[in-house]
Amino acid sequence: MTEIRRGIESTTADVQLNTRQLIEHAARAHGDQTVVTDMQDGRHRYTYAEMYERVQQAAAALENLGVEAGDAIGIYGYSTYRNVELLFAAGGIGATPFIVNVELPPDHQEFCIDHVSTHASLEYMFVDGEMLDTLQSNAPDTEALEYVVTRPVGGKDEADIEPVTTYEELIEGYDTEFDWPTVHEDTAAILGFTSGTTGKPKAITHSHRALWLHNQGFVAGGQVDPQDTALMVPPLFHWGWDMWGFVPAAGAELVMPGPNYPDNLLDLLFEEGVTVSAGVATLFRRAAEMAKERREEDPDFSLDGLRVTFAGQTPPRDLLKDLEDLGADTSQAYGYSESAGGPHFVYNKQGDFRDREFKMDDAELFDYVSEVAGYPALGVDLKVLDIETGDELPWDGDSPGEIAIKAPWCVSGYWKMPERTAENRYGEYLKMGDFVSIDEHANVTVLDRVKDAVKSGGEWIPSPTVEEYINEHKQVSESCVIAADHPEWGERPVVVIEPVEGISAEALDLDLDEHLAPYIEAGKIEKWWVPDEIIVDEIPITGTGKFNKKTLRDQYRDVLK
Structure with a gap:
């Protein structure tokens, strides 16, 4: 750990940052702005002022239940206004919301x-009524928790869990003004787990300070x-990419998909006048297809005014081109x-392009937007490490390695998991498991996940x-390149490949050498990168909307032997 030096004492007020200040500010300065949640009985609408009143009622109710600083409260459900109220209320009294990823396999949820029950006081689970029986199957000890139903739903009598109350009954009657305690900003404001694609999920906590700085950076960047009007496409169990903050x-106006996620995303996008959204590419593919269909019916239809930020995986060029042609503005981020x-x-x-991007022609700019994840936000420090030796590599654009990151909003390790922390630390930096290159302009290009990259002949x-x-071919809907064992080259x-609708495996007319030749000649890819074999099959998707390459690698590992 680097020595921290102290100089002359400052006279700056010692104000502790807390996530509930975000909704407090919204209620005071933007009190009439709307929050929309698509519930099963229709779209619920209220204002930030009304939300903050209910947050204060929820804080009082939690305290009356005996929830206090250092406790965790569980949230098991969807992106709804009630669950967001709980995030602000629990954090405001020093408790920590633990959002269960309901899309994880049952053994991972358990x-x-x-893990949380072992290392913290977890007494209450706030659960969507429709998911009581699912929770009963996945909780290690259902009798160890008390359950509050956030959305009552009939027809779930098969669940043995007996809720103590509903959320609305819980907060009813409490005053809409709450005397907030001072909570240290290093307290965990949120608790969750990674998606566990390479083993058991890893536990993560983020402090109020981290979320505050992160949210400020998002607003500016x-x-x-x-x-x-912002549509929170990433679900709350993926922390909504902090859009709730x-x-x-x-x-801005906040739109949440609620229990109808993800089937309602397109309707919300088009009907609520959304101008800002973010997510993984797979969730926007159908949106682009529907928008093109609407343009065929109405030539004046466009996505003008919509800004979409992609992260989680590099978005396909054809998807970006479709969205740009429809009038949307696209960009990438990484985290x-x-x-x-x-x-x-x-x-x-970040806000706008730098001078060097403004000097690019249209083709160069599109290459930049589609290929470069970005350059570091203020406060982010990066390193590139040789995957085999761990040595630091130069920022020259030609020295790929694993990215390691240090930032005021990046975790330094995994909560109550010292071995997993040690595996992923590089001094004060955290290794992210991504294979990247960084050039002299600080541009980060994500080449692959380290575990997914193909190493052929060294x-x-x-x-x-x-x-x-490959996706540029007219008969290809999606493609997924994986490593297969090879007797000569190692891998x-x-x-x-998933062909476009209407094209069978037999009808697929794709010669990879011929199709990829122009990109090889243009220096986009190397000739020896061309895959040795085409497999026509359905590409499985993970709970985070990414290709499940592990499943495909296991299935086709020996296909070249």
């Missing part, structure tokens, strides 16, 4: 709940303002649950880059 902080729940390590458009092949150009790439 692991997460057990994304240029979100009171005239925006930075959207109120900016005074994970480790970055305070949102992609705020690097952006390729050289690395970045699978997303190859996928990007060689093969590609799993």
Whole structure:
């Protein structure tokens, strides 16, 4: 740990940052701005002023239940106004909301709940009524918790869990003004787990200070303002990429999909006048297809005014082109649950482009937007490490390695998991498991996940880059390049392809050498990156909307033997 030096004492007020200040600010400065949640009985609408009143009622109710600083409260459900109220209320009294990822496999959910119960006081679980029976199957000891139903739903009598009350009954009658305690800003404001694609999920806590700084950076970097309407596509169990925090902080309208997620995302996008959204590419593919269909019916239809930020995986070029042609503005960012729940390590458009991007022609600028994840946000420090030796590599654009990050909103390790922390630390930096290169302009290009990169004859092949150009073929809907064992080269790439609708495996007319030749000639890819074999199959998707390459690698590992 670097020595911390202290100089002359400052006279700056010692104001502790807290996430509830975000909704407090929204209520005071933007009190008439709307919060929309698509519930099963219709769209619920109220204002930030009304939300803050209920947050204060919820804080009083939690204290009356005996919840106090150092306790965790569980949240098991969807992105709804009630669950967001709980985030602000619990954090405001010093408790920590633990959001269970309901899309994890049952054994992983059980692991997460057990880990939190083992290391913190977890007495109450706030659960959507529709999910009582699911929770009963996944909780390690249902009798160890008390349950508050956030959305009563009939027809769930098969669950043995007996809720103590509903959320509305819980907060009813409490005063709408609450005397907030002073909570230390290093207290965990939120608790969750990674998606566990490489083993059991890893536990993460983020402090109020981290979330505060992260949200301020999002408001500035994304240029979100009171005239925006933001659709929170990432679910709350992925921390909503912090949109529940930075959207109120900016005074923008917040739209949440609620229990109808993800089937209602397109309707919300088009019907609520959304101007800002973010998510992984797979969730926006259908939106682009529907928008193109609408344009065929109405030539004046466009997505003008919509800004979409992609993260989680490099978005396909054809998707970006479709959205841009429809009038949307697209960009990329990079980050994970480790970055305070949102992609705020690097952006390729921070407010606006830099002078060097403005000097690019249209083709160069599109290459930049589609290929470069971004450059570091203020406060972010990056290193590139040789995957085999761990040595630091130069920022020259030609020295790929694993990215390691240090930032005021990046975790330094995993909560109550010292071994997992040690595996992923590089001094004060956290290794993120991504294979990247960084150039002299600080541009980060994400080449692959370290575990997904193909190493052929001692050289690395970045699978997303190859996928990007295979997807340009008119008969290809999606492609996924994976490593297969090879007797001579150690590993060689093969590609799993989902053809476009109406094209069977037999009808697929794709010669990879011929199709990729122009990209090889243009210097976009190397000839030896071309996959050795095409496999036509359905590409499985993880709970975070990404390709499940592990499943495909296990299935096709021996296909070249």
